[in-house]
Amino acid sequence: MRIEGNVWKYGDHVDTDAIIPARYLNVSTAAELAQHCLEDIDPAFATDVQPGDIIVVGENFGCGSSREHAPLAIKGAGVSCVIAENFARIFYRNGINVGLPILECPAAVAEAETGDRLTIDLRQGTITTLRTGRTHRTPPFPPFIVQIIKAGGLIPAIVGGLVDW
Amino acid sequence: MTRTIAEKIIAAHLLDGERDVAPGELVEVAVDVVLANDITAPIAIREFERLVENGRKRTVFDPRRVVLVADHFAPNKDIKSAEQCAQVRRFARQQGLVHHYDVGQMGIEHVLLPEQGLVAPGDLVVGADSHTCTYGALGAFATGMGSTDVAVAMATGKVWLRVPETIRILYHGTCQPWVGGKDLILYTIGQIGVSGARYQAIEFAGPAMAQLSMDGRFTMANMAIEAGAKAGLFAVDDATRAYVDGRVSRPYRVFETDAAASADAAYTQVIKIDVSRIEPQVAYPHLPENARPVSEAAAEDVRIDQAVIGSCTNGRLEDLRVAARVLRGQRVHRDVRCIVIPGTQQVYLDALREGLIETFVEAGAAVSTPTCGPCLGGHMGILAAGERAVSTTNRNFRGRMGHPDSEVYLAGPAVAAASAVAGRIAHPASLQNT
Ligand code: SF4
Numbered sequence: 001m002r003i004e005g006n007v008w009k010y011g012d013h014v015d016t017d018a019i020i021p022a023r024y025l026n027v028s029t030a031a032e033l034a035q036h037c038l039e040d041i042d043p044a045f046a047t048d049v050q051p052g053d054i055i056v057v058g059e060n061f062g063c064g065s066s067r068e069h070a071p072l073a074i075k076g077a078g079v080s081c082v083i084a085e086n087f088a089r090i091f092y093r094n095g096i097n098v099g100l101p102i103l104e105c106p107a108a109v110a111e112a113e114t115g116d117r118l119t120i121d122l123r124q125g126t127i128t129t130l131r132t133g134r135t136h137r138t139p140p141f142p143p144f145i146v147q148i149i150k151a152g153g154l155i156p157a158i159v160g161g162l163v164d165w
Numbered sequence: 166m167t168r169t170i171a172e173k174i175i176a177a178h179l180l181d182g183e184r185d186v187a188p189g190e191l192v193e194v195a196v197d198v199v200l201a202n203d204i205t206a207p208i209a210i211r212e213f214e215r216l217v218e219n220g221r222k223r224t225v226f227d228p229r230r231v232v233l234v235a236d237h238f239a240p241n242k243d244i245k246s247a248e249q250c251a252q253v254r255r256f257a258r259q260q261g262l263v264h265h266y267d268v269g270q271m272g273i274e275h276v277l278l279p280e281q282g283l284v285a286p287g288d289l290v291v292g293a294d295s296h297t298c299t300y301g302a303l304g305a306f307a308t309g310m311g312s313t314d315v316a317v318a319m320a321t322g323k324v325w326l327r328v329p330e331t332i333r334i335l336y337h338g339t340c341q342p343w344v345g346g347k348d349l350i351l352y353t354i355g356q357i358g359v360s361g362a363r364y365q366a367i368e369f370a371g372p373a374m375a376q377l378s379m380d381g382r383f384t385m386a387n388m389a390i391e392a393g394a395k396a397g398l399f400a401v402d403d404a405t406r407a408y409v410d411g412r413v414s415r416p417y418r419v420f421e422t423d424a425a426a427s428a429d430a431a432y433t434q435v436i437k438i439d440v441s442r443i444e445p446q447v448a449y450p451h452l453p454e455n456a457r458p459v460s461e462a463a464a465e466d467v468r469i470d471q472a473v474i475g476s477c478t479n480g481r482l483e484d485l486r487v488a489a490r491v492l493r494g495q496r497v498h499r500d501v502r503c504i505v506i507p508g509t510q511q512v513y514l515d516a517l518r519e520g521l522i523e524t525f526v527e528a529g530a531a532v533s534t535p536t537c538g539p540c541l542g543g544h545m546g547i548l549a550a551g552e553r554a555v556s557t558t559n560r561n562f563r564g565r566m567g568h569p570d571s572e573v574y575l576a577g578p579a580v581a582a583a584s585a586v587a588g589r590i591a592h593p594a595s596l597q598n599t
Contacts, residue, residue, distance in 0.1 A: 068311035088363065
């Protein structure tokens with residue numbers, strides 16, 4: 001799976017209340033949630049994000065609540081991948097379960113700046129910054145996780161008979 | 166070698182039979198209880214129904230073991246929340262769920278489930294709520310997950326897990342007056358940081374924990390997630406047995422850390438904390454790790470607009486007793502709205518019978534029916550721009566209780582009540598008559 005998009009960069013400990021504030025949790029579709037994605041830390045994000053864009057963040061991304069609304073809001077905004085130094089554990093599971101590609105790669109995070117363009121190969125586990133031409137490696141996902149992401153999430157993967165259940 | 170409490174509980178729940186497990190292993194386990202609330206259940210139900218539509222599943226794995234609680238935006242705060250609660254209600258009826266809690270019986274889920282005896286020591290519990298880790302106080306392995314994981318668990322009664330490493334924290338010494346579980350956990354998170362236990366389990370142990378009440382233990386286990394932990398566990402002792410006695414009606418197993426494991430090899434870290442040196446704590450905005458002694462905050466003259474006493478962290482009877490002890494004969498400061506929210510109907514009733522509610526109302530506090538309410542900026546006490554609250558809840562992220570330009574200072578019930586009277590963050594000992 002190949003991904004290409006522009007970078008939106010944020011810092012450490014971006015929590016689930018920042019990704020989608022609780023005041024919007026009375027709805028649960030990705031499209032509705034996307035309208036408020038990251039609005040308390042970057043009001044421009046939800047309006048200016050382009051399909052395929054990539055969020056690049058520091059450590060412990062998605063800490064806080066278990067709300068699956070967080071990766072759904074990001075996915076609904078059209079984001080193709082989140083790259084972090086590391087993720088909070090519930091967010092990590094939720095990202096995969098809703099079919100949002102998420103990668104841990106401190107070197108790529110250190111290099112990327114807002115506005116950079118990246119290409120990502122999920123199967124190989126490579127991230128290339130077009131500005132510098134440098135390629136960073138991260139352990140590739142095992143095939144069953146690639147299957148889940150390709151299917152669009154865990155439930156579609158189960159329904160499609162792609163993962164054991 | 167399976168050595169820590171977390172490893173032993175996971176080993177006992179393996180689908181392919183009990184055997185040794187090691188940290189880092191990915192395993193499939195059977196769950197004892199699956200939980201969701203009015204915010205997370207709608208997505209879980211939607212995902213569950215996709216399985217139904219495709220003929221993969223028709224019913225939950227066990228209608229006695231799927232628990233749904235309408236607590237976050239209930240009593241319904243607006244039409245959309247009412248729709249969500251209605252959807253949960255319909256699903257519960259259609260599936261014949263035994264444990265669906267609605268307004269009038271409900272409480273905040275993590276106060277309610279232990280109180281109702283739905284979680285037993287040695288259980289493996291998953292919940293679509295990050296504070297599911299609260300049940301670690303009972304010696305259960307309990308962890309938060311998202312709605313999709315919970316949908317699959319509701320359908321199958323099983324989940325996959327990564328066996329976590331364990332950090333052991335040993336508390337010794339005697340607590341200072343007005344110091345409770347909340348102060349100990351805020352101090353601990355201040356020491357290890359909000360990602361200090363990421364992907365790991367915490368074992369809370371040592372002689373000072375043996376002295377701690379069950380309510381204090383629930384408060385500590387509840388905030389394990391605020392250090393990034395997957396679970397926060399206590400060993401089962403006489404206090405645990407006394408608590409579950411008469412509540413839990415099914416047999417349960419008790420798992421203990423091996424004596425040999427005290428040699429530390431089983432843990433990634435062993436941290437020792439002398440509780441006698443800990444003052445009541447206050448965690449400054451916007452991270453729970455910004456814990457400082459209350460005397461520092463008091464010296465800074467931090468004026469507050471609101472004090473919230475409640476939540477799954479501090480909405481239990483002992484918390485209300487502490488708050489009432491501070492508020493008795495006092496008046497809430499004229500510039501402060503003080504909101505007290507008992508965690509469950511039972512806590513409410515007990516507080517009423519003990520006269521605590523009368524104390525709160527006489528002091529000028531507003532008392533509410535159980536709800537998460539302001540804890541997550543839902544309703545019942547939202548902050549305006551520039552406002553500041555001291556709160557016994559567990560998260561002080563930006564915008565957590567309302568406007569993104571408001572601030573939340575986390576504290577225990579004693580400090581929150583004292584601050585409500587003083588109009589600024591205050592040590593309870595600084596009030597007259599306390
Ligand atoms: S009281 Fe707050 S932290 Fe606890 S379950 Fe409710 S919203 Fe979550």
